[in-house]
Amino acid sequence: MTARxxxxxxxxxxxxxxxxxxxxxxxxxxxxxxxxxxxVKVPLRTMGRTxxxxxxxxGEESDADRPLSxxxxxxxxxxxxxxxxxxxxxxxxxxxxGSASDILRLVIPKRxxxxxxxxxxxxxxxxxxxxxxxxxxxxxxxxxYPDLASAVxxxxxxxxxxxxxxxxxAPAWAELLAAIAVETLASGRSAVVxxxxxxxxxxxxxxxxxxxxxxxxxxxxxxxxGPERYASYLRLLADVPCIxxxxxxxxxxxxHDVGVVVIWDDGDPLLAEPLSPGVHARDAALVxxxxxxxxxxFAGITRTTDVERLVALGWVRDIPARRRESPRVVLSxxxxxxxxxxxxxxxAFAAAxxxxxxxxxLVQVARPGYAPVLVxxxxxxxxxxxxxxxxxxARRPGAVPDCTWCGRSAPAWSCAACSSPRLRMASSGSERxxxxxxxxxxxxxxxxxxxxxxxxxxxxKPALVIATRGAEPFVAGGYRAVIxxxxxxxxxxxxxxxxxxxxxxxxxxxxxxxxxxxxxxVGVAGPAARALATWTQPAYARAELxxxxxxxxxxxxxxxxxxxxxxxxxxxLAQLRTDVPALSEAAVLGPVPREEATVRALVRFEYAQxxxxxxxxxxxxxxxxxxxxxxxxAPPGPRNTLKVRLDVxxxxx
Numbered sequence: 001m002t003a004r005x006x007x008x009x010x011x012x013x014x015x016x017x018x019x020x021x022x023x024x025x026x027x028x029x030x031x032x033x034x035x036x037x038x039x040v041k042v043p044l045r046t047m048g049r050t051x052x053x054x055x056x057x058x059g060e061e062s063d064a065d066r067p068l069s070x071x072x073x074x075x076x077x078x079x080x081x082x083x084x085x086x087x088x089x090x091x092x093x094x095x096x097x098g099s100a101s102d103i104l105r106l107v108i109p110k111r112x113x114x115x116x117x118x119x120x121x122x123x124x125x126x127x128x129x130x131x132x133x134x135x136x137x138x139x140x141x142x143x144x145y146p147d148l149a150s151a152v153x154x155x156x157x158x159x160x161x162x163x164x165x166x167x168x169x170a171p172a173w174a175e176l177l178a179a180i181a182v183e184t185l186a187s188g189r190s191a192v193v194x195x196x197x198x199x200x201x202x203x204x205x206x207x208x209x210x211x212x213x214x215x216x217x218x219x220x221x222x223x224x225x226g227p228e229r230y231a232s233y234l235r236l237l238a239d240v241p242c243i244x245x246x247x248x249x250x251x252x253x254x255x256h257d258v259g260v261v262v263i264w265d266d267g268d269p270l271l272a273e274p275l276s277p278g279v280h281a282r283d284a285a286l287v288x289x290x291x292x293x294x295x296x297x298f299a300g301i302t303r304t305t306d307v308e309r310l311v312a313l314g315w316v317r318d319i320p321a322r323r324r325e326s327p328r329v330v331l332s333x334x335x336x337x338x339x340x341x342x343x344x345x346x347x348a349f350a351a352a353x354x355x356x357x358x359x360x361x362l363v364q365v366a367r368p369g370y371a372p373v374l375v376x377x378x379x380x381x382x383x384x385x386x387x388x389x390x391x392x393x394a395r396r397p398g399a400v401p402d403c404t405w406c407g408r409s410a411p412a413w414s415c416a417a418c419s420s421p422r423l424r425m426a427s428s429g430s431e432r433x434x435x436x437x438x439x440x441x442x443x444x445x446x447x448x449x450x451x452x453x454x455x456x457x458x459x460x461k462p463a464l465v466i467a468t469r470g471a472e473p474f475v476a477g478g479y480r481a482v483i484x485x486x487x488x489x490x491x492x493x494x495x496x497x498x499x500x501x502x503x504x505x506x507x508x509x510x511x512x513x514x515x516x517x518x519x520x521x522v523g524v525a526g527p528a529a530r531a532l533a534t535w536t537q538p539a540y541a542r543a544e545l546x547x548x549x550x551x552x553x554x555x556x557x558x559x560x561x562x563x564x565x566x567x568x569x570x571x572x573l574a575q576l577r578t579d580v581p582a583l584s585e586a587a588v589l590g591p592v593p594r595e596e597a598t599v600r601a602l603v604r605f606e607y608a609q610x611x612x613x614x615x616x617x618x619x620x621x622x623x624x625x626x627x628x629x630x631x632x633x634a635p636p637g638p639r640n641t642l643k644v645r646l647d648v649x650x651x652x653x
Contacts, residue, residue: 003060007034007071009042009053010086012101014276016622018044019099021056025070034058034071037079039111041072054081054104078116079237080108084292085254092287095610096646097560097618098277106275107252112230119234127240128216130186137211138186141179145319149183152260152295157286157316159307160299161538163325164511166478169210171511173299174203177262180297181243182211189259190241194251194281196268198223199456203474204245204264212243220246220253248273248281251288260295261285267304267504268470278645282306301511301537302504305497305548306555308541318538326535327482327510332520343428348483348520349440352464355481355517356444360463362479363437364509366486368450368468369393369429374401376415377422385410394425433485434466449473469505478514487524496553496650499528500544506532552586552604554649560617563600564624564642566591572620572642573601579616580609602648610646617644 008021024042026034034040040055050072061068081104089103142148144163151158162173181191195201201221208217218232236244236255244253248271251261263271263285271281282298289296298307298316310316332348344352352361367373374383374392383392383401390405392413401423402409414421428436430450438446445463449455449471458465458473465473469490490502510519510532521529531540548556562569569591577583583605590601605613624642 005031006059006061006068007040007055008057008059009040009071010056010101010104011042011044011051011053012105013051014099014102016099016618016625019093019101019622022053023061023068025068026058027070030071030074033074033077035077035079036083037081038077039075039080041075043069043072045069054086056081056086076111076116078120078234080111080233082237082254085252088252088284088288088291091291092279092284093277094618095283095287095614096277096279097614097621097644098279102276103252103279106249106273107254109229109233110226112227115227115231116234119231125215125235125238125240127188128185128213128242130182130212130216134182134211135186138179138182141175142183144176144321144323146322148180148319151317151319152180152184152297153187155289155293155295157289157296157310158298159303159311159316159318160297161303161321162299162301162511163321164301164327164507164535165325165515166475166512168476170203170207171474173264173301173511174200174207177204177264177299178207178211180260180262181208181245184259185212185216185241185243187259188241189257190255191243192250192253192255192258192261193243193245193264194248194262194271194285195245195264196247196270198247200264201245201247202456208243208245216242218242218244218253218255220244220250222247222249251281251284258292258294260297261288262297262299265300265504265508266298266307267300267302267500272649276645278647280647283647300504301507302500303538303541304504305500305541305544308538309545309555311538312542312545324535327513327519328516329510329519329521329533329535331525331529331533332483332522333525343485343522344437344440344483345520345522348522351481351518351520352483353441355479356441356462356464358462359460359477359480359514360458360465360475362465362467362472362475362482362509362512363433364467364469364472364482364484364486364505365428365430365433366469366490367429368452369395369431374423374425376418376420377424378420379415379418380424381415381417383410383413383423384416386413392423394423395431428486430466430468434464437464437466447473467509470508472509472512474512478517479512480514480517482509482513482517482519484509484519484521484524487521487529491524491526491528499526500541503528503531503537503540507537554604554647557604558607558610558613558646559648560603560605560613560644560646561600561648562591562603562617562642562644563594564598566599568620568624568642569599569601572617572624572644573603575620576603576613576616579619580605580612582609583613614646617646620644 005026007024007026011018041050044051089100093100165172184191244255266282311318332345355361385403388406390403392401394401400409400411430448434446434448447465449467455473458475484506513519587604591599594600
């Protein structure tokens with residue numbers, strides 16, 4: 001019997017029941033172009049239409065009696081899905097109880113015909129050459145960490161505490177990441193550098209621009225236009241090494257022969273993917289390292305509890321710096337005779353005044369705007385909008401307050417608790433802080449950097465720089481003093497990891513100080529403040545893990561969120577108990593009511609139970625989707641009656 005050529009295709013669809021490979025017959029006209037990795041069009045009989053997908057495998061089948069549809073067409077002859085990318089996406093999706101096509105949709109840009117034709121007509125890129133001077137520079141930087149070069153060459157998993165100091169062009173951490181990438185490129189392999197946002201990306205690209213040719217670096221982020229992203233993606237598919245720098249989805253970048261993947265600041269929430277299946281860049285990098293065997297480097301000013309857990313298990317190797325560096329941190333409190341409500345104590349005020357004679361001073365605040373929080377002047381009840389119950393804010397002194405949610409103004413506001421019409425500003429934002437400090441330091445330049453006023457660089461001339469957390473501009477040579485305000489208010493946020501996040505915000509700002517410059521943390525005590533003062537962030541992460549272990553809090557355990565209609569969630573939890581009988585009695589929290597007639601439950605489970613839990617919950621999602629599809633005469637309701645997300649960082653019901 002003659003064998004017929006077949007193709008296994010992954011349908012590009014968000015429907016969970018289609019997350020598998022479908023078999024199709026390859027017609028004679030497409031034998032040459034239907035190669036693994038190309039985009040194809042296939043008929044889907046269950047939907048009665050033609051859909052797009054990726055040809056994953058080619059084979060032959062001797063069973064000619066099995067009815068199979070034929071491939072409709074090959075969209076493009078370009079192989080956009082290499083085997084390694086599919087393997088990584090499949091593993092990451094299975095771990096997160098999601099669909100591989102959802103991950104590939106984040107990685108592979110939409111096809112741009114003009115960009116593809118230009119790429120096909122252009123000559124193949126040459127292998128990048130790294131000069132001896134660039135290699136010598138890279139080795140001098142990585143030499144600060146003993147055994148780092150050999151660990152990267154050997155494909156190890158490594159954790160680094162980056163040097164907390166600014167350079168002349170970029171922060172020292174950007175030089176470290178660039179040096180690792182340059183050394184890897186010099187060895188003939190690619191390097192993938194993943195950073196949280198465009199500011200970090202600009203720092204790394206700025207350092208690389210002075211060491212390697214522009215053609216050797218590929219920028220990959222969602223801020224670029226569609227044709228630019230697609231052209232960059234096609235460059236990655238070439239059989240020559242390169243350095244890839246980009247944001248969270250860059251962790252999947254299919255560069256040629258990847259030697260190292262570097263994740264910078266994995267505690268930044270921007271590295272957590274909000275779209276389904278919600279795989280964090282850190283977890284995706286760990287999966288990729290297992291699939292490809294490349295080296296993996298976690299670097300940051302601070303150490304997250306997630307990475308510290310891996311270090312404690314021996315899964316990640318901690319390589320300390322040859323010489324320990326730390327800023328000069330002062331825990332600044334009010335002195336005798338000062339009011340306890342004083343926002344800037346005299347010690348910090350004096351440090352700022354002295355530092356302004358030499359250069360800029362950084363003041364970190366918690367929130368943007370003028371007065372982000374308004375309360376009743378009589379009973380201190382938070383001021384709320386009469387239309388949507390959103391919090392009111394004041395943009396300027398004496399201005400009519402408006403709602404931060406709906407934008408409506410509230411000219412005739414009265415307190416719902418005591419009917420008082422008087423308002424009081426309960427907190428100071430970046431603009432109000434700038435006004436207050438501008439009056440305290442007359443004839444001094446004041447610069448505001450927050451979400452509405454984004455500034456990336458400031459010259460080294462004297463100035464007061466008021467910045468919200470994460471928006472601190474870079475100064476060549478560093479700030480002459482750093483003052484960290486509102487730390488007590490930051491710690492009051494009701495989140496499991498708020499102390500860990502505050503330590504990261506403070507440490508990142510402290511790392512911008514010039515060597516020897518004072519860093520004043522105002523009005524904060526406790527373990528996080530002591531960790532900043534002694535610059536012992538890894539020890540703080542270990543202590544956090546020890547406290548969370550008896551409480552079964554992440555990352556000591558994994559957490560899955562199950563949300564949907566009450567019957568769907570109850571059915572999924574019952575099936576989970578059946579499939580994973582080893583789950584503890586206290587594993588499930590909830591369900592509790594949510595919006596739009598839905599409920600939500602949290603499931604805590606050990607890492608060893610991860611595969612079984614993911615498979616059970618994924619099966620429930622598919623079963624619920626098929627059940628909803630069969631109810632054609634049912635009244636309108638929520639389209640997705642069951643949603644599952646694994647590795648929820650906080651137990652926030």
